[in-house]
Amino acid sequence: MRFDVITLFPELFGPFLQHGINRRAYASGIVDVRLWPLRDHAEGNYRRVDDRPFGGGPGMVMLAEPLARCWQAVREDRLAEGAPPAPTVLFSPQGPRIDHALVEREAAGPGAILICGRYEGIDQRFIDQCVDVQLSLGDFVLSGGELAAMALLDAVARLQPGVLNDEGSHRQDSFNPALDGLLDCPHYTRPEVWQGPHGAQAVPAVLLSGHHEQIERWRRQQRLAASARLRPDLLDQARLAGRLDAEDEQWLGQLDQPGSGGL
Numbered sequence: 001m002r003f004d005v006i007t008l009f010p011e012l013f014g015p016f017l018q019h020g021i022n023r024r025a026y027a028s029g030i031v032d033v034r035l036w037p038l039r040d041h042a043e044g045n046y047r048r049v050d051d052r053p054f055g056g057g058p059g060m061v062m063l064a065e066p067l068a069r070c071w072q073a074v075r076e077d078r079l080a081e082g083a084p085p086a087p088t089v090l091f092s093p094q095g096p097r098i099d100h101a102l103v104e105r106e107a108a109g110p111g112a113i114l115i116c117g118r119y120e121g122i123d124q125r126f127i128d129q130c131v132d133v134q135l136s137l138g139d140f141v142l143s144g145g146e147l148a149a150m151a152l153l154d155a156v157a158r159l160q161p162g163v164l165n166d167e168g169s170h171r172q173d174s175f176n177p178a179l180d181g182l183l184d185c186p187h188y189t190r191p192e193v194w195q196g197p198h199g200a201q202a203v204p205a206v207l208l209s210g211h212h213e214q215i216e217r218w219r220r221q222q223r224l225a226a227s228a229r230l231r232p233d234l235l236d237q238a239r240l241a242g243r244l245d246a247e248d249e250q251w252l253g254q255l256d257q258p259g260s261g262g263l
């Protein structure tokens with residue numbers, strides 16, 4: 001898969017692509033990321049990429065022309081290299097929020113042309129004519145789309161076979177349909193008893209029992225409890241999809257009992 005990133009700040013991506021767990025995906029080309037500095041496609045001595053908004057108001061608006069020129073260069077390059085056609089994505093707070101289902105679709109797809117907006121916005125005519133989909137990282141405003149692009153690339157890369165050290169580990173993640181879209185369970189490692197600032201705390205005994213079936217049941221219960229407490233919407237979705245069985249419901253019923261402590 002190939003991602004082409006159009007950005008005013010390609011240097012922000014350097015450390016991201018060269019370090020960390022996903023480096024393998026980018027270095028090996030499993031996830032081929034090409035950076036396209038937008039300013040290279042701007043004209044004039046000042047290589048201008050933005051201007052004041054028509055109608056007045058604060059801030060600057062990114063010009064349609066350099067964006068379209070850069071976007072056209074990307075499309076021609078993809079064509080010349082035989083890359084499959086791919087959608088153009090604009091990162092913007094106006095789009096739907098990125099979620100696990102979208103990441104899974106992207107992870108199985110041909111890649112995309114990713115446009116990182118900056119300043120107060122982008123000339124709408126470029127969006128109308130060249131953008132297929134807008135995506136948001138969340139209901140807040142970033143100063144640019146670069147962080148959102150990195151978030152999407154990171155999430156897509158870790159789903160590629162051979163990228164994580166342990167092949168199955170992403171199937172244990174929160175939101176994964178393999179675990180019914182619930183939150184992840186708590187994790188513990190050594191020492192067995194940790195002296196924290198608020199006292200000594202032991203690892204739940206079941207995790208030391210070596211009893212595989214009991215451990216799996218405990219983990220399921222913890223996923224249900226965490227989702228009930230922190231993300232009841234995920235629990236509702238799992239229930240609607242018929243993913244909770246009678247044992248799950250019995251456990252959740254117990255959590256609701258007074259004195260259960262919630263968890």
Ligand code: ADE
Pocket residue numbers: 091092093117135136137138139140141142143144145148
């Ligand atoms: N650019 C500015 N805000 C953004 C957001 N919330 N998500 C994606 N791109 C953005």
